[in-house]
Amino acid sequence: MGQTDPRPLRVCVVGCGGVSGSHLAAYQEHPLARLVSCVDLRPEVAQRAAGRYGAGRWETSWEEAVARDDVDVVDVCLPHDLHAPVSIGAARAGKHVFVEKPIANTLDEADAMIAAAREAGVQLMVDQTKRFEPRHQKIKELIEAGVIGRPIVAKSAYPQDITYSWEHMEPGRKRTYWKHDGVIGGIAIHTLDMLRWLLGDVESVSAIAGTSRLLGESRRTEDSGIVLLRFRNGAIAESTVSYVLRDPRMAANWGLMPLQLFGEDGSVQMDLEDRIRVFSYKSARPLLEGSAAEPGGAALTAGLPPLYGTVEVQLQPPSGAGAQPPRGFAGAIDALLRAIAEGRPVPVPGEEGRRSLELVLAAYRSVETGQSVPLPLGGA
Numbered sequence: 001m002g003q004t005d006p007r008p009l010r011v012c013v014v015g016c017g018g019v020s021g022s023h024l025a026a027y028q029e030h031p032l033a034r035l036v037s038c039v040d041l042r043p044e045v046a047q048r049a050a051g052r053y054g055a056g057r058w059e060t061s062w063e064e065a066v067a068r069d070d071v072d073v074v075d076v077c078l079p080h081d082l083h084a085p086v087s088i089g090a091a092r093a094g095k096h097v098f099v100e101k102p103i104a105n106t107l108d109e110a111d112a113m114i115a116a117a118r119e120a121g122v123q124l125m126v127d128q129t130k131r132f133e134p135r136h137q138k139i140k141e142l143i144e145a146g147v148i149g150r151p152i153v154a155k156s157a158y159p160q161d162i163t164y165s166w167e168h169m170e171p172g173r174k175r176t177y178w179k180h181d182g183v184i185g186g187i188a189i190h191t192l193d194m195l196r197w198l199l200g201d202v203e204s205v206s207a208i209a210g211t212s213r214l215l216g217e218s219r220r221t222e223d224s225g226i227v228l229l230r231f232r233n234g235a236i237a238e239s240t241v242s243y244v245l246r247d248p249r250m251a252a253n254w255g256l257m258p259l260q261l262f263g264e265d266g267s268v269q270m271d272l273e274d275r276i277r278v279f280s281y282k283s284a285r286p287l288l289e290g291s292a293a294e295p296g297g298a299a300l301t302a303g304l305p306p307l308y309g310t311v312e313v314q315l316q317p318p319s320g321a322g323a324q325p326p327r328g329f330a331g332a333i334d335a336l337l338r339a340i341a342e343g344r345p346v347p348v349p350g351e352e353g354r355r356s357l358e359l360v361l362a363a364y365r366s367v368e369t370g371q372s373v374p375l376p377l378g379g380a
């Protein structure tokens with residue numbers, strides 16, 4: 001923590017459904033946070049969360065909760081249509097805001113959130129969780145170190161199977177759950193944000209989407225999508241996402257996000273098991289030192305001077321390894337709390353979340369029109 005304000009930041013979490021558990025656990029553990037309130041429209045849900053994670057109180061009205069004097073940070077874990085009103089209400093009440101992805105449903109909403117935070121002099125951070133995963137941070141480090149050189153083409157995917165969970169969900173929950181979460185806004189936001197984070201600004205977006213029969217008629221949104229990006233630096237990329245891929249690995253783990261990046265000097269490829277293979281004609285030795293040599297690598301590179309290696313990102317630390325740095329949701333929350341406590345800008349401000357939302361909205365526009373959509377988007 002170093003030279004930080006010793007008083008913990010007092011946190012109010014609004015929305016105590018599916019994603020909130022990871023947020024609440026991270027605040028409960030964090031020395032810079034004190035959980036003061038859990039808020040949910042469903043009183044039993046708010047009460048259960050407050051009891052489990054040691055919040056001082058539970059309540060059902062977000063309007064009252066965000067206005068209270070003993071709150072410094074409001075964490076918004078709500079359906080997408082509530083991101084803007086609750087974030088704006090919290091900012092106007094002088095509270096820092098951490099909002100789940102996507103920042104909002106429209107660019108106008110995102111602009112209003114950014115303006116409200118700026119006017120109130122508070123910080124607004126969007127939870128682009130994948131930027132805080134060690135495997136993706138390692139890939140960014142490799143790209144920035146130049147191991148692939150100028151990027152040419154990238155492939156990303158977010159494959160999930162939510163059908164088992166859908167089939168076993170209690171009927172009351174089914175009525176609201178997932179309905180706000182079409183697959184492009186729901187999870188392509190992660191791959192699109194990741195590609196933009198790694199490769200830079202996007203020039204145009206094309207997309208197609210499909211709706212399967214697997215999630216029942218009450219589901220009105222697309223559940224599979226393919227988004228194509230053209231970057232300003234000339235690179236192109238593809239992102240395939242789905243909620244309905246019939247593969248038990250994808251039902252058991254909703255965090256799989258394979259990624260392949262090819263450039264003029266090499267490639268970085270992460271498979272479904274999170275193993276990262278690096279192939280570079282430029283020196284990547286310092287980055288690969290200590291990593292496992294790939295059997296067969298020598299044969300593949302015979303006659304060439306490149307490096308070929310596998311980077312092991314420590315997913316399960318060995319027993320006795322001691323405390324590990326926070327990652328994913330906990331990593332994002334750690335970065336948020338430290339930035340606020342130390343008076344630094346948060347790492348994923350509203351403007352960044354807005355840029356990734358713009359890719360999502362351009363993709364939906366392309367799905368509707370069948371056309372490639374140039375950026376920036378007008379009127380969304």
Ligand SMILES: NC(=O)c1ccc[n+]([C@@H]2O[C@H](COP(=O)([O-])OP(=O)(O)OC[C@H]3O[C@@H](n4cnc5c(N)ncnc54)[C@H](O)[C@@H]3O)[C@@H](O)[C@H]2O)c1
Nearest residue numbers: 015016017018019020040041042077078079100101129177
């Ligand atoms: N970053 C990630 O990887 C990730 C993962 C999952 C979900 N999410 C995002 O988190 C957000 C929430 O998703 P979820 O899966 O937890 O949804 P959810 O439906 O499980 O939970 C939402 C909760 O909000 C409550 N709620 C609804 N209206 C309310 C109101 N007016 N006042 C107070 N509470 C209200 C509901 O009762 C519910 O408990 C979404 O933006 C989603 O996209 C992000």
